[in-house]
Amino acid sequence: MSDHRILPKVHHLPQALYRAEQVRELDRLAIEEYGIPGETLMERAGKAAWELLEQRWPAASRLVVLVGTGNNGGDGFVVARLAHQAGRKVTVLQLGDRDRLSGDARTNALRYAALSGDWRAFEGILPENADLLVDGIFGTGLEREVADTWAEAIRAVNGHRTPVLALDLPSGLHADTGAVLGTAVRAEATISFIGLKQGMFTGEGPACCGEIFFDSLEVPARLYGHLVISARRIDWARQRDLLQPRVATAHKGHFGHVLVIGGDRGMGGAARLAAEAALRTGAGLVSLATRPEHVVPVLATRPEIMAHGIEDPLQLDPLLRHSTHIAIGPGLGQSDWGRALFEMAMAAGRPLVVDADGLNLLAEAPVLRDDWVLTPHPGEAARLLDSCVAEVQADRFAAVEQLQRRYGGVAVLKGAGTLIASGGDRRPAVCSDGNPGMASGGMGDVLTGVVAGWLAQGQPLAAAAELAVSLHSAAADKAARAGRRGLLAMDLMSHVRRLANPDNE
Numbered sequence: 001m002s003d004h005r006i007l008p009k010v011h012h013l014p015q016a017l018y019r020a021e022q023v024r025e026l027d028r029l030a031i032e033e034y035g036i037p038g039e040t041l042m043e044r045a046g047k048a049a050w051e052l053l054e055q056r057w058p059a060a061s062r063l064v065v066l067v068g069t070g071n072n073g074g075d076g077f078v079v080a081r082l083a084h085q086a087g088r089k090v091t092v093l094q095l096g097d098r099d100r101l102s103g104d105a106r107t108n109a110l111r112y113a114a115l116s117g118d119w120r121a122f123e124g125i126l127p128e129n130a131d132l133l134v135d136g137i138f139g140t141g142l143e144r145e146v147a148d149t150w151a152e153a154i155r156a157v158n159g160h161r162t163p164v165l166a167l168d169l170p171s172g173l174h175a176d177t178g179a180v181l182g183t184a185v186r187a188e189a190t191i192s193f194i195g196l197k198q199g200m201f202t203g204e205g206p207a208c209c210g211e212i213f214f215d216s217l218e219v220p221a222r223l224y225g226h227l228v229i230s231a232r233r234i235d236w237a238r239q240r241d242l243l244q245p246r247v248a249t250a251h252k253g254h255f256g257h258v259l260v261i262g263g264d265r266g267m268g269g270a271a272r273l274a275a276e277a278a279l280r281t282g283a284g285l286v287s288l289a290t291r292p293e294h295v296v297p298v299l300a301t302r303p304e305i306m307a308h309g310i311e312d313p314l315q316l317d318p319l320l321r322h323s324t325h326i327a328i329g330p331g332l333g334q335s336d337w338g339r340a341l342f343e344m345a346m347a348a349g350r351p352l353v354v355d356a357d358g359l360n361l362l363a364e365a366p367v368l369r370d371d372w373v374l375t376p377h378p379g380e381a382a383r384l385l386d387s388c389v390a391e392v393q394a395d396r397f398a399a400v401e402q403l404q405r406r407y408g409g410v411a412v413l414k415g416a417g418t419l420i421a422s423g424g425d426r427r428p429a430v431c432s433d434g435n436p437g438m439a440s441g442g443m444g445d446v447l448t449g450v451v452a453g454w455l456a457q458g459q460p461l462a463a464a465a466e467l468a469v470s471l472h473s474a475a476a477d478k479a480a481r482a483g484r485r486g487l488l489a490m491d492l493m494s495h496v497r498r499l500a501n502p503d504n505e
Contacts, residue, residue, distance in 0.1 A: 046078020076136025256456025
């Protein structure tokens, strides 16, 4: 039976992710070990892209296909030929010297030219009347910044009014890191072939790729057994299957006691968000240690949170002794009060979730331990790594793995395409759920509480982090149906509860 398929929607995509060199190796193995000619693979890739184009843009009658001199350009020529044969008006714009085309790419270029197809050099402008642009400029092997005419072409694509379909990978996007190499195509959709590239799902990858589609090009399933994946794509659609229903005799003592520590003056909301998120995820009990002035507002709006006013850090001791898990950092601040509470939490011998100012305090005196989950955003990650945000974002996979090696436990690097690293043989995970509406205050505090809630219910560190990131992102996606702008952290709470009970969805 053929493996050939186009899988619409990100949540139906394969979970296995690869680096560019691995996808090239899969391509080589398909040709040399499994006897599939490269010409056949190119034809299948172009045909898959053309079928997607027909489905998604059926009214696009004028196509502009931009091609380079490599195999990505060859895929573009197949698309151009099939579109031409279907009666569409097609213009192919060549980047680079057409005489440099070779092998299968040259074969398909000549097949298109034999139909008297319009094939000309790119001269700085794109036809104004195009209905769709097809990006076949670069493949996955790009390592240097895009410059000169190539950069000019990408800027022209991004400045055009029409949608863009990218073949395999948006040109200018680094396949491994998700970083933009100077400039990159921002596509409405991308169809990726043989193996999904890990950089498509983090950093600038989601913004450049748009909606992601996949086609295996009918390679045998056993081909993938030759390589160990570089990373895993996770989403709530699959993570939810890991949950088991609660037994009929369950009571609150079975589901842990989370102590949230934070909320210095003026920042009580952060700790309250984390506390409620832990409850909504299913923690049995949640206590909150915060400034005394925050207790009444918390109890007035969420009486299920056992809020305690802490002025003297010694008042924290009995709360630490009665907790099973600690979440520290939301609204903690870096005053003497916050520092004292942080030191006590670190010494309490309980599994921890550390966020916000807890991470900033940790960066001042790094510690390695195996019983915590750290949840930095890129700025906090930079401080933890004695680096800068630009370096973290330049290779988020490398950054999250470095965090995990330096600090132990599980590291969660937040941002577009949140990453989770837990060390050992477990491949890093990248979450493909989530949306730009999450760029608002308090979202990270909710994630802290969700992680703590899963830990309290007995999930191991890595599983708790992956469940939490996926659930948090999926809840934000549901909340964003009412609009991404103005999405608030509290808007997630009802969705967190509903998603944490998949049998009731």
